[in-house]
Amino acid sequence: MIALITSVLAITLRAGTSLIYATVGEIYTERSGILNLGLEGMMLLGAVTSFATAYYTGSTWRGLLAALAVGGLLAALHAFISVTMRANQVVSGLSITLFGSGLASFLGQRLGPESNNYYLVGMSGPRFSPLVIPGLSQLPILGALFEQDILTYFLYILLPLSWFYLYKTRNGLDLRAVGENPQTADAMGINVVKTRYLYTILGGMLVGLGGAHLSLAYTPGWTENITGGRGWIVIALVIFAMWNPSRAALGAILFGGINAVQFRLQAAGTTVPAEFLNMLPYLMTIFVLIVMTWWEALSKRIGAPAALGKSYMREEK
Amino acid sequence: MNEPEAENTLKNPILEMRGIVKQFPGILANDHVDLELYPGEVLSLLGENGAGKSTLMNCLVGLYRPDEGEIYVRGQRVDIHSPKDAAALGIGMIHQNFKLVQTMTVAENIILGIGALPFVPDMDAVSRRIRELSARYSLQVDPQAYIWQLSVGEQQRVEILKLIYRGAEILILDEPTAVLTPQESHELAGVIKVMMAEGKSAIFITHKMEEVMEFSDWVRVLQHGRLVAVKRTAETSPQELARLMVGREVLFRLEKRAGTPGETLLELRDIHAEDDKGLPALRGVSLALHGGEILGIAGVAGNGQRELTEVVTGLRKVRQGRVLVRGEEQTNRSPLTMIKAGISHIPADRIGMGVVGDMAVSDNLVMKGYREAPLVEKGVLRPRRILKYARRLIETFRIATPTPQTRIKFLSGGNIQKAILAREISACEGLLVAAYPSRGLDVGATETVRKMLLEQRDKGMGVLLISEDLEELLTIADQIAVLFEGAVMGVCPAQEADIESLGLMMAGVRQTELASAPAIA
């Protein structure tokens, strides 16, 4: 039984890693007051470019760099449209997703080797394999934490660090102020525009990493629509985490867990049609959203940064 | 123009602004304005709404950038690009709308944006320092409290502490008394005196003559963006200042006929309601409003006025108590039901609630009347009739708009308010709720608004007038009720009311206790 729990937990964590990266990234972005609905497109593009880069250079690390760059670039585009040009953030995010998924699909059919008719699908490249830590991985249940790939291990640092950064440092304070009340932040000498650009781009880079984890570790490889809506689930996970990085893992593990259960059930030859099992994460997300909204209304506590999704300009007169 | 330099040869100004010009599309907000400030002194910047006072100060703190002009601090030419630059020069401003983050603590707000702080600030040390400063200037406030837990007066203390903490030497206060009771204003004057004694200096933005006399050493008067007078406070009088500010003899007295109260239009019985955060905002409010009467609601903003208007107009549910309109039960009804019961509403938030900025003036003018013929027939709008109707209102109420099709957000504040008044008054069937109807308007527009309210009263309508301007209430209201922390401290006829006792009630003394209350000077 313990062995089963350990293995489910291990799969959960593996499935949840990309979600955690993207969730933390989006928390940074939203904390600055920018809503980025482009995650799905950014993750897809991160996944395809990192895989292609790793495939040709033979280096997974270069793959990660590509994902960071692509995620950051798309986020910078979003920041330009919503911060500088003050356009509607919802629509801008949607276009990022539409463009990102289109481009990812294009690149997936264009960047592959000639022998495979330029398709990336079906190619195998370098990957991040699990690094089993001797000793620790033998622990009951907790051992699951120590048979992961390097990207998951890095999360063990990223999560507490992000929490500390957001709540204990000067920069974190400024960031929260910008998302809560940009007028005040501006009057207090914080550069709202710079802050929003910075954290939107930083968030985008982390989202890109989330995509890279899918194609370099979790799947690995490139398939069309490799994200399967993860970018959207992450938006809900941010709400679930109440914009607090320390809670980001919780939601992601919940959803990773659903994936793990799905696998288990399918492996056990369940009679439930696969399609219904595959619906679970989406239905679960909707359920979580309803509960969170209801709870917020009940407790009159609104966790969202007050200025989320609103553009800011000073010389309005 | 009087040049004060001759009298000040002993001291060098700590701050000088020369020939400041700031232009917004369509408005010359500052037209070659000069300003001088001396250490240890308070300078009043007097002017009507829209005279350019706030714009000038925003240029000084780097929120706006002047199109022309020079700024000198301690004799040296400076270029202030951002509030950060201003802070580095020791210039700090308390804005009319407080610049505070509601979800953060007092301490966090105070250190916000201070670049010199260590990467991981020691919050205990910060709190200690705040306590020290609060003791020194008698500005009592808990560093660990969240802003949303504080009263407006306390929030202002946080704003002052914020400036002191940052070592500001030049303090700019933008109408700081607007949110205070008369007694709290006195206390503020005391705090400012302590700071001046330490060699700091302050610029005090106001449009109230009495405050100029009470607070300041010097006064500069702005009119339509231009500097029109520089005076020593000791050498001027409120009457002279009023004339300088408006550019003509005003101090108009509105003709107010004796009221003839009719039937009871609105009755509130023991109303309890909560604010957006679920905290009690109204605690047992009972009021009655009659036809042909203006019932003024006095009180410092944030004491339940907003919730009161929302309860009456159906925008907020009550937890307990009853709302009766013409004797009929209308408790917790929808806004539409209240509109149909004959209640019109001039909301406090004109731009956010009163109009739809991106729609045409004509559309905005029919937003109450569009439900009924002849503007609509069988659910289909009649554009030509709508236009005709709108044209008539534009003419009657003298709304200055290029065309009826212009998006209303391009109109001036006064004209937007006139449009709201036109819509609400023309659709009014008995009861008018007016929240801060003259706030932020220039003298002319204020006069128009007040006249219109009186006209409604004389027609037999009941007007519930919420205002923070005691003078306005004393001028046009028949009865004045004072709201404090969601409860009515007392109701008295306007003729018998005096500012002193209203002030005490605004600070939480009940009318019944007034006689025994200690005099606060």
Added chain:
Amino acid sequence: MRFVFEKRQSVSRQALVLVPVGSFFVSLLLGAVLLLASKVNPLTTYAAMAHGAFGSWYNFSETLVKAIPLMLTGLGVSIAFRMRFWNIGAEGQLVWGGVAAAWVIIFLADVIPPWLLLPVALLLGVVGGALWAGGPAVLKATLGVDETLTTLLLNYVAILFSQYLYYGPWRDPEGYGFPGTVQFPQFAWLPRLGGTRAHVGLIFAIVAAALLWFVLNRTRWGFELKIIGENQTAARYLGINIARHIVWAMLLSGALSGLAGACEVTGISRRLQQGLSLGYGYTAIIVAWLAQLNPIAVLFVAILMGALLVGGDQVQMMMGLPASVGIVLQGMLLFPMLAGGLFTEYRLRIIRAEKAAPVAEVQP
């Protein structure tokens, strides 16, 4: 020298027209960069795309085939967007429309007289799409649940459910394992227009656009919808029942997407099968926004988007490029459109100012 955005005194009419048109060319330009990077001549590519989409009467009819569902979903999305209700679930609503229509034809053929089967199928498609949109609307109206996520996530659920049907219980037993239902009887086919694959869904779309224009611009309901979209606080203050409008607008929005789906299965595939969900519901967002939510403009923008899709297919066949080239171009359209929106209300002013001493040098 610095750049400042200055508010205009009124909305610039030229910008309203120039921005969408300009966006199209900017998108082509950006696409050219991408094509050059993948070592293809952009001019040849665009010429091939244009030929594929408009080169002949038949080609144009194929463009219309793609444009019809885009028109209907685009109209549907526009209604919701008018009140700033972010319905991005048109894809799922379209799928449900298809499923509901297929259900009528497959299972009610014995009950309903043949001449009535198609109308009932279309009607049920409409209802199916409407109900699927109604769920998120009710959640938003009653609890305030964010509609962006619920509508979107339900797309995946709808698509998976339709897959379950044509892979599972509805699969044609004589279909040699082909995932799809039996072919519909001929009397349940949506009539096509003169030898092409374009069907009478085009007429539905045109009629719907005209009706919608009237409803949105000339009725009390449309007026209220607009107020809600522009300023919810004001709408509440004016006594407008926002919750009820959300639900009705979304039902209408979903109904149009449902009709799109019903037309697809009865007019194109004539069975429920893989390929019902081609992303029309997402492209609809681009259509609606580019048309600035104007129903009449939606028709033309949809044709343009359809052309990009057909053009993409064409370059795949002729030049071996991925068909998603069309989708990439579509995806790039909104960026210049959004960025340009600023110019309708602001103008760029360039200020040259002489330099004063920077603050750092004069610190006391």
